[in-house]
Amino acid sequence: MEKRVIFFLLDHIHLLDLAGAVTVFYESGCCGQPYELRYVSPYEAPGSSAGLGFARVEPLEAITVQRNDIVIVAGIDLSKWDHTQDQQWMPWLQRAAAAGATVCSVCTAAFVLAAAGLLNGRECTTHWAYTKALVERFPQTRVLENKLFVQSDNIYTSAGITTGIDLALYLVEIDHGPAFAYTVARDMVVYIRRDGDAAQHSIHLQYRQHINHQVHQVQDHIAHHLHTKLAIAELAELVYMSPRNLTRLFKATTGITIGDYIRNLREEKAAQLLKAGHKMAWVAKACGIGSNRQMTQLARKAGLAG
Numbered sequence: 400m401e402k403r404v405i406f407f408l409l410d411h412i413h414l415l416d417l418a419g420a421v422t423v424f425y426e427s428g429c430c431g432q433p434y435e436l437r438y439v440s441p442y443e444a445p446g447s448s449a450g451l452g453f454a455r456v457e458p459l460e461a462i463t464v465q466r467n468d469i470v471i472v473a474g475i476d477l478s479k480w481d482h483t484q485d486q487q488w489m490p491w492l493q494r495a496a497a498a499g500a501t502v503c504s505v506c507t508a509a510f511v512l513a514a515a516g517l518l519n520g521r522e523c524t525t526h527w528a529y530t531k532a533l534v535e536r537f538p539q540t541r542v543l544e545n546k547l548f549v550q551s552d553n554i555y556t557s558a559g560i561t562t563g564i565d566l567a568l569y570l571v572e573i574d575h576g577p578a579f580a581y582t583v584a585r586d587m588v589v590y591i592r593r594d595g596d597a598a599q600h601s602i603h604l605q606y607r608q609h610i611n612h613q614v615h616q617v618q619d620h621i622a623h624h625l626h627t628k629l630a631i632a633e634l635a636e637l638v639y640m641s642p643r644n645l646t647r648l649f650k651a652t653t654g655i656t657i658g659d660y661i662r663n664l665r666e667e668k669a670a671q672l673l674k675a676g677h678k679m680a681w682v683a684k685a686c687g688i689g690s691n692r693q694m695t696q697l698a699r700k701a702g703l704a705g
Contacts, residue, residue: 401435402574405462407472407492408440409511410481411448415560416505417473423567426583432575437462441488448476459488464495469570474506474526474560489515496554501570503555505563512556513537521551526559564589577675585623602667606653606660613638614652617645618660625665625687631657669697 404424406417424434439457446452464470472492492515496502504512509525510533512518519539524530524546534542543549548557548566557566564587572580606618617634634657635645649657669686673679683694 401433402467402469403435403437403465404469404471405437405439405464407470407488408438408442408445408453408456409472409475409488410442410445411476411479412445412473413475413506413560414447414449414451416508416563417447419561419564420471420473420503420505420567422587423564423571423583426586427571427575427579430579430582430586432571432579441484441491448479459491464491464498464500466499468495468498468500469503470495470500471503471505471563471567472508472511473563474504474508475511477507477510477529480510485514492517499553501553501555503557503566503570505557505566506559509533509556510536512554513540517554518551518556521554522549523551523554523556524549524558525556528559577677602660602663606655611648611652613640613645614649617649617657621661621664625661625668626685627687629661629687666693666697669694670700673698 406421408417421436424436427434437457438453438455439459439462440453441459443456443458444452444454445456470492492502492512496515496517502512502517504523504525506526507529509518509523510529513523513533513536518537520541522541522543523533524543525533527544530542530544534540546558547562548555548569555566555570557563568580568584571583616638620634620637621629631642631646635642638645640648646657649655649660653660655663665686665688669682669688672682672685677685679694679698683689683691688694688697
C-alpha cells in the first residue's frame with residue numbers, strides 16, 4: 400500500500416514551496432517507490448501568491464489523517480493571510496499532529512503551524528528573513544537560525560523555499576534509505592541532500608551566486624564526480640576553454656579557486672555521509688578523499704571520533 404503524502408493548501412501559497420516537495424515524492428514514484436499524493440484545502444479554490452489557481456483540491460473533511468501519513472504545509476504570502484478563516488483549518492492540523500502523522504512546514508508555513516499551537520515549546524525554523532518575526536509573534540517557539548530544517552518529534556519545519564526539497568528528500572531517505580534518496584536527487588538534477596544540521600548557506604549554494612553558465616557547468620560536474628580524480632585540464636575541456644582561462648574565470652566568478660572549491664565540497668559531503676552513519680572507508684572513496692588523516696579530522700569535526 401502506497402504511503403500518503405497530503406499537501407495542505409492555504410490561499411496565496413508560494414508555488415515553489417509546494418512544487419519542490421511535490422516533485423520529490425512524484426520522482427520517488429518514477430524511481431520505483433511511489434507515494435499517494437493528495438491535496439486538501441479549507442477553501443474550494445485556493446490560489447497562489449503568483450496568481451495561479453488550483454483545481455481538484457479536496458476538502459479537509461475528505462481525509463482523516465493517519466499515523467503513517469505525511470502532511471506538508473506550503474508557505475504563504477503572510478501579508479495576505481486571512482486570519483478570520485483560521486478556525487476552519489486549525490482543528491484539522493491539530494488532529495493530524497495528535498494522530499502522530501509527520502507534519503511539515505515549508506518556509507513561512509512555520510507561522511501556520513505556530514498559529515495552530517503545534518510549535519509551542521518546540522525547536523523550529525523558517526526562512527532566514529522571517530526567523531525574528533516568528534519568535535516575536537510566537538514567543539512560545541524556540542526558533543533556530545541558519546538551519547535547513549528542524550525536527551521536533553513528528554513536527555518538521557524547513558527554511559526558505561528550496562529547503563522543502565531537502566526536507567522531502569530526507570523523508571524519502573527515512574522510508575527507503577540514503578542510496579534511494581540519492582537516486583531521486585540525481586533524477587531531479589539537484590545537489591546531494593543537505594541534512595537538517597547543515598547551514599542554509601551551504602558550500603554548493605554559497606559559490607553559485609552568479610550567472611556564468613560555464614562555471615555552473617563545471618560546478619555541476621564537480622558535485623557529481625567527487626569520487627573521481629578531478630583535473631583542471633579535463634574540467635576546462637567540458638566548457639571548451641584553456642585550463643588557464645578556466646582557472647581565472649572560476650576565481651573571478653566565485654571568489655574561490657577550483658582546488659579549494661573541490662576540497663570544500665568533498666569535506667562537506669563527507670561530513671554529511673559520516674553523520675548518516677556510513678563507514679569511514681566508504682565515505683573516503685565516495686568523496687575522493689585519499690588521506691586517512693583528513694578523514695579522521697573530518698570525523699572529529701563531525702563529533703564522530705574521539
